[in-house]
Amino acid sequence: MRAQLLTHSYLPEHSPPQRRWTQLIRSFRDLGWDVEVVAPVAHSPAGRRTLPRKVAGRPFRTDRGRYGESVRRAPYLWHPTTRTGRFADQCFSAAGSVIAALMGPRPDVIVATVPSLPILGAGYLVAKMRGVPLVADMRDAWPDIARDARLIQGGAKSLVERAIIAIQQRADLIVTVTHGFARTLRDRGLQNVATITNGIDTTTRELLPPPPAEADRLEVLYLGNHGESQRLETIIKAAALSRDYVRLTMVGHGVRRRSLRALAEALDAPVEFHEPVQGTQAVMSFYRRADTCVISLRDDWKSFETTIPSKTYEVLAVGRHVTGIVLGEAREIIEESRAGDVVRSDPALIAALWKELAQDRSRLLTGTLGRDWVELNANVDTLGRSYAELLAAVAAKGRDRS
DSSP states (O other): OEEEEEOSOOTTSOSHHHHHHHHHHHHHHHTTOEEEEEEEOSOTTTTSOOSOHHHHOOTTOEEEOTTSOEEEEEOOOOOOSSHHHHHHHHHHHHHHHHHHHHHSOOOSEEEEESSOHHHHHHHHHHHHHHTOOEEEEESSOTTHHHHHHTOSOHHHHHHHHHHHHHHHHHSSEEEESSHHHHHHHHHTTOOOEEEOOOOBOGGGSOOOOOOOSOOSSEEEEEESOOSTTTTTHHHHHHHHHTTTTEEEEEEOOOTTHHHHHHHHHHHTOOEEEEOOOOSHHHHHHHHHHOSEEEEEOOSSOGGGGGOOOTHHHHHHHHTOEEEEEOOHHHHHHHHHHTOEEEOOSOHHHHHHHHHHHHHOGGGGOOTTHHHHHHHHHOBHHHHHHHHHHHHHHHHHHHHHHO
8 A cells, every 4th residue: 555645844853744744654664664755845834844864854855754654845935923924835846846746656546735725726736647646735714714714815706615625525435534524524425424533543642640739820832823813812812810819821923923022012901922842741841830731713704613733632631720711612522621721712701711621620630631631632643543444445445447
């Protein structure tokens, strides 16, 4: 079995698609599969290469990945960390990915993973040119999220939506990461839909000891993307209302980071900003000092009712209390695991919850509840085997057609 993955982010970058596919590829390699990853030269989140060429990769050159997979690099476009800059870079890299993908041996199946929409188009083109099945790995609810976010305006909006839907209709299989979005696609008449959720390898994340029973303040952590989807202005305003008993630590990068810093300064909010961290130990150092961790998605985009932030599984696995500002399926996970509290996206309500937690720190003691839920519902080995079975079935049908 030979599989080819087209993605806009892969090791040594640290990102949600990288985490998902590094775990899945390990499972595929354990089955003896040949896997080729086509990804741009590592340049995120700065918009330019910051690592040595030997580490970041060279355009159209092939290196060996962590689990023995081949990694062929596409060129990238230097860009500012803005929405427009990132989209231009994704278009450029997607075009280069078509060339890079055609340089390798013919696979049995091609997988293209979003949220980079241009890479979905690149995967469709390569699959057609190679005459092999296409699997669309829809990590986000496209095109719904583009509509909610108003990513594209005017006539181009309907054109892009039609293009996404057309590829979904022509893909041999669509894989979603939530059951809710799978239902949405089936309601639109698509039958070739399956769900493989995100997960986490709990062996790489220690279960932390509980936070101290007494403390002068509540340590709140947000670790992840500082973008428009998270609406992090809300938790900064909540921190400002809670300045007497809360410290908010924000770790990560994104298009809203500069404005968030300005807002925190204007409100005199007790917020510490840190650059993105890499490596398990660096990440765990922030979780270790946290009392509760924020998982946030804005509540005015309907598409987020069927979206689960990938960090949800990590926070549950390390045994920290969750402050969930989420809807739909993500809310259900937090409530089902009993590992946190869900609150509306309102600064006053969030501040009120944090005050309750600061006054009654026993509510922070989630024990193994979150980790137990992850091991039962989001075990990466089980997910990897299930995904492999889907790909093998799609490849077999492709060979029968040929």
